[in-house]
Amino acid sequence: MTLVRLLLGALGRAALVVWVTATVVFFALRAGGRDPLEAVLGGPGSQAGPEAVAAARTEYGLDDPVVLQYLAQLRRVATFDLGTSFSRRVPVADLLRDAFPSTVVLAATSLVLAWALALVVALVAVGARGPLGRAVAAVLRGLEVVATVTPHFWLGAVLIAVVAAGLGWLPATSTPGQPAGLVLPSITLAVPLAGFLGQLMRDGLEEAGTAPFTTSARARGASPARVFARHTLRHASLPVLALSGWAVGSLLSGAVVVELLFGRPGLGRLLVDATLVGDVPVVIGAVVLVALLYVVVVTVTDLLERALDPRLRRPRARVASPADAPAEPVALS
Amino acid sequence: MRRHAPVITLSALALVLSACSGSSGGDGAGSASTDGSATTQAGGTLVYATGDAEPTCLDPHVGGNYPQALISTQYLEPLVGRDADGTITPWLATGWSVSEDGLTWDFTLAEGRTFTDGTPVDAAAVKANVEHLQDPDTGSSTGYLAVGKVTEVEVVDPTTARFHLSAPDSALLESLSQQWTAIQSPAGIERGQDANCAAPIGTGPFVVEAWIPQQQVDLVRNEDYVRPDGTAEPAALDGITWRFLPDAATRYAALESGQVHAIDNPQPDSIVASEGTDITHIDAPRPGSSNRIELNTAQAPFDDVAVREAFIRSANPEPGIETLFAGVTAPSYSPLASVEPTAYSEPSLFGYDLAEANALLDGAGWTGRDADGYRTRDGERLSVRFPVSTNQSVAAEQSLFEQIQANTAEAGFEVVLEPMDLSAWYTALGENAYEAVSAPYTKVGPDVLRILYHSDSTVPAPSGYFANHAQVKDPALDALLDAASASQDEAERADLYAQAQAIVLGGFYILPLYDQQNHFLTRGVEGVETLHTVSTPTFVDAALTQS
Numbered sequence: 001m002t003l004v005r006l007l008l009g010a011l012g013r014a015a016l017v018v019w020v021t022a023t024v025v026f027f028a029l030r031a032g033g034r035d036p037l038e039a040v041l042g043g044p045g046s047q048a049g050p051e052a053v054a055a056a057r058t059e060y061g062l063d064d065p066v067v068l069q070y071l072a073q074l075r076r077v078a079t080f081d082l083g084t085s086f087s088r089r090v091p092v093a094d095l096l097r098d099a100f101p102s103t104v105v106l107a108a109t110s111l112v113l114a115w116a117l118a119l120v121v122a123l124v125a126v127g128a129r130g131p132l133g134r135a136v137a138a139v140l141r142g143l144e145v146v147a148t149v150t151p152h153f154w155l156g157a158v159l160i161a162v163v164a165a166g167l168g169w170l171p172a173t174s175t176p177g178q179p180a181g182l183v184l185p186s187i188t189l190a191v192p193l194a195g196f197l198g199q200l201m202r203d204g205l206e207e208a209g210t211a212p213f214t215t216s217a218r219a220r221g222a223s224p225a226r227v228f229a230r231h232t233l234r235h236a237s238l239p240v241l242a243l244s245g246w247a248v249g250s251l252l253s254g255a256v257v258v259e260l261l262f263g264r265p266g267l268g269r270l271l272v273d274a275t276l277v278g279d280v281p282v283v284i285g286a287v288v289l290v291a292l293l294y295v296v297v298v299t300v301t302d303l304l305e306r307a308l309d310p311r312l313r314r315p316r317a318r319v320a321s322p323a324d325a326p327a328e329p330v331a332l333s
Numbered sequence: 334m335r336r337h338a339p340v341i342t343l344s345a346l347a348l349v350l351s352a353c354s355g356s357s358g359g360d361g362a363g364s365a366s367t368d369g370s371a372t373t374q375a376g377g378t379l380v381y382a383t384g385d386a387e388p389t390c391l392d393p394h395v396g397g398n399y400p401q402a403l404i405s406t407q408y409l410e411p412l413v414g415r416d417a418d419g420t421i422t423p424w425l426a427t428g429w430s431v432s433e434d435g436l437t438w439d440f441t442l443a444e445g446r447t448f449t450d451g452t453p454v455d456a457a458a459v460k461a462n463v464e465h466l467q468d469p470d471t472g473s474s475t476g477y478l479a480v481g482k483v484t485e486v487e488v489v490d491p492t493t494a495r496f497h498l499s500a501p502d503s504a505l506l507e508s509l510s511q512q513w514t515a516i517q518s519p520a521g522i523e524r525g526q527d528a529n530c531a532a533p534i535g536t537g538p539f540v541v542e543a544w545i546p547q548q549q550v551d552l553v554r555n556e557d558y559v560r561p562d563g564t565a566e567p568a569a570l571d572g573i574t575w576r577f578l579p580d581a582a583t584r585y586a587a588l589e590s591g592q593v594h595a596i597d598n599p600q601p602d603s604i605v606a607s608e609g610t611d612i613t614h615i616d617a618p619r620p621g622s623s624n625r626i627e628l629n630t631a632q633a634p635f636d637d638v639a640v641r642e643a644f645i646r647s648a649n650p651e652p653g654i655e656t657l658f659a660g661v662t663a664p665s666y667s668p669l670a671s672v673e674p675t676a677y678s679e680p681s682l683f684g685y686d687l688a689e690a691n692a693l694l695d696g697a698g699w700t701g702r703d704a705d706g707y708r709t710r711d712g713e714r715l716s717v718r719f720p721v722s723t724n725q726s727v728a729a730e731q732s733l734f735e736q737i738q739a740n741t742a743e744a745g746f747e748v749v750l751e752p753m754d755l756s757a758w759y760t761a762l763g764e765n766a767y768e769a770v771s772a773p774y775t776k777v778g779p780d781v782l783r784i785l786y787h788s789d790s791t792v793p794a795p796s797g798y799f800a801n802h803a804q805v806k807d808p809a810l811d812a813l814l815d816a817a818s819a820s821q822d823e824a825e826r827a828d829l830y831a832q833a834q835a836i837v838l839g840g841f842y843i844l845p846l847y848d849q850q851n852h853f854l855t856r857g858v859e860g861v862e863t864l865h866t867v868s869t870p871t872f873v874d875a876a877l878t879q880s
Contacts, residue, residue, distance in 0.1 A: 035796075035797075037796065038756060038759075038796065040472065048469075048472050048473065048474045048477060048794070048795070048796065049469060049477055049794075049795070050795045051469030052469035052470070052471070052472045052473070052477075052795075053795040053796060054469070054795075055469050055470060056472065087389040088389045088390070088530075088546075089389075089390075089526060089527055089530065090527065095546065098545075098546060098547075099546075099547065157582055160582065160583055160586045161582070161586065164586050164587075164590055165585075165586035165589045165590055168590050171587075171590070171592055172583050172586040172587045172590060172592060173382075173576070173578055173583055173587050173592060175548055175549070176548075260579050260580060261580050261583060262580075262583060263382075263576065263577065263578035263579065263580065263583055263584075263587075265545070265546070265547035265548045266547070269547050269579075270547060273386070273387065273547070276386075276724070276754060276755065276756070277389070277756075278756055
């Protein structure tokens with residue numbers, strides 16, 4: 001499909017995703033009889049007086065019927081007016097802007113690390129020769145599976161206990177300005193993802209390594225390195241790239257656990273705090289931002305795929321349908 | 334490839350090591366011992382890591398919870414304080430007197446004190462503060478309740494503030510000793526809530542410099558600090574970095590590795606692990622009620638006192654407390670915390686006696702048994718809904734509830750534990766969807782008994798919340814609590830509260846467990862004390878030690 005159609009599709013996707021997430025979050029936060037008023041008055045179980053309660057209800061429009069509140073919220077989201085936090089009384093945009101960079105840096109570092117780990121492990125597994133090589137490859141395949149199912153909270157806690165508290169090599173917690181503090185959280189997020197991407201990469205490398213085009217390239221005298229760089233790697237990267245969009249989504253959700261565990265500020269932590277207190281504008285703002293981020297990443301990966309794979313750039317040949325055929329067979333002579 | 338080998342090796346190593354190691358223990362490199370023989374250094378910035386929720390507003394007048402009390406102890410001071418014996422001591426107010434009828438209180442303020450912005454600490458400031466607490470726009474909860482009987486504050490002269498009350502309140506001094514009624518600069522309040530929430534202006538040993546949300550609050554030394562006794566002596570520390578670290582294991586690891594100097598809310602196993610190392614343990618139970626299980630007397634089955642007694646006789650919490658809390662706390666047999674001098678305790682009421690429990694239940698008519706072994710009466714099962722707030726109850730406490738569930742099952746009770754988040758928990762309580770609940774209440778002084786066991790406290794606040802979860806409605810108890818609230822005689826007051834507690838315990842309305850846990854671990858710092866009001870740590874005399 002053409003570039004224009006791709007971008008228009010992305011915009012449409014973005015709008016749909018934003019609408020659905022805003023709706024789901026809005027009603028989910030009111031489920032179970034929760035009252036958004038609690039967040040305004042200092043949290044659940046508030047014993048504020050009747051005048052304070054009445055004033056808060058009017059100020060935040062909580063007296064209106066639910067449908068009106070929902071429509072007002074949609075209008076705010078559509079005009080990019082994220083509103084004011086119920087519990088903190090500051091603009092939601094400010095809170096998101098402060099939390100956003102930390103999470104993005106963490107997610108980006110983890111993605112790069114996961115890619116690097118996956119590539120290294122896949123290369124070793126595919127390139128290993130001989131009985132020792134086969135044994136190493138088997139171990140690595142096993143480790144990949146283990147890595148895929150490793151929970152973030154377990155891995156992070158183990159790293160803190162062993163590396164930070166036990167060995168003292170790296171700090172257990174850190175503030176965004178310290179690069180050393182990014183290492184353990186990135187490893188925690190990267191390892192499960194690396195397991196998954198590594199399996200994909202290895203499968204892709206093996207398949208591309210035995211494909212006819214590789215054989216013919218080698219037959220024409222291309223060195224293994226050239227074959228790898230120009231052919232095999234590009235083919236093997238395609239499924240990994242396609243799944244990187246999903247990977248970013250999983251990294252952002254994993255960031256919730258990792259930010260809480262390592263005491264780092266970020267979107268995940270903001271989301272958890274706001275949900276527990278019932279701060280509706282912040283939760284909607286954060287979830288919509290994450291959803292938009294996800295759509296952006298998926299669009300970028302689509303563009304990268306087009307850049308890597310020439311087959312996607314040409315318009316696909318349309319198979320002639322029976323309707324296109326002439327009504328009578330054309331004489332061949 | 335080479336650059337990632339260490340990472341892969343480390344991950345593998347971690348997997349192996351975690352399988353064979355227990356807690357990594359505090360065998361760190363610190364050389365400072367806890368008996369004060371280490372040399373202290375002047376200045377330096379103390380790093381404090383809290384596990385409590387980050388406050389949404391640094392002004393404790395707004396809302397009013399414990400995290401706000403913890404941090405505001407460093408920059409705000411109340412009118413009065415309290416010493417270890419429970420006697421009210423002067424602080425910003427040097428003296429006070431009350432009229433015969435108890436409706437007028439005169440507070441004398443120290444001369445010449447100012448807030449850090451230069452505004453004088455005078456009667457007009459006290460008046461502005463009380464009005465701020467009572468203003469609906471502030472949204473105060475705890476502080477608002479504390480000054481609930483104050484109708485007006487009159488400025489008699491710059492150093493005398495006269496409180497006019499609607500009814501006598503023997504707990505006024507205790508209420509004013511809390512952080513949630515601390516005195517701030519009126520000029521600071523007038524900046525508006527947004528500015529005042531970000532950096533309240535007070536008289537404390539430190540000043541709020543910056544607040545980076547989700548990360549830390551930076552406090553710097555107040556160079557013009559004046560102590561309660563009038564001496565002008567600032568704190569030794571240059572400042573405090575107040576960090577927010579939600580995970581308990583991470584907090585302890587940060588303390589062990591020297592990244593932070595003090596933490597709160599350590600798990601019992603961390604406290605035990607720190608024994609014998611250079612980590613100091615401070616045990617400061619919160620004031621007010623003890624941590625107890627309240628039985629809902631408004632509906633079956635606990636509307637019958639025999640069934641309540643049977644539950645308490647079969648619960649046997651002591652072995653669980655001993656094991657799960659690893660000796661960090663002792664069992665309590667009082668409705669009040671052990672730090673309250675007026676606490677009344679009656680251990681003989683709480684002995685484990687399964688035979689007696691069974692006899693009581695048989696006598697109460699719960700003689701049937703269903704297929705699962707639980708007792709029934711007229712086809713209805715002896716079921717106890719027990720909502721548990723995972724925010725408030727630590728893992729050890731939740732395990733203790735599970736043990737009580739198993740113990741009472743032997744007498745035929747079906748305890749249904751329902752873990753839920755704080756908001757859902759308050760909803761369940763507001764809808765009366767519980768038979769048992771554990772809800773600690775922090776307040777200075779025995780007046781908390783009135784809040785928890787007077788029949789007026791079954792009336793919900795506008796938010797739906799009410800504090801009397803046992804739904805006790807006993808006219809004799811009400812009369813005692815009302816009389817105690819009006820009494821101006823300390824001895825009479827203590828006696829009335831003792832009688833009230835005897836009724837609460839004897840009616841088997843509650844099963845006391847232990848004090849409200851409030852532990853702190855410090856390393857590399859000396860001179861950390863806790864207030865005898867709200868049991869928060871104060872760093873006014875703290876100094877970092879060289880390690």
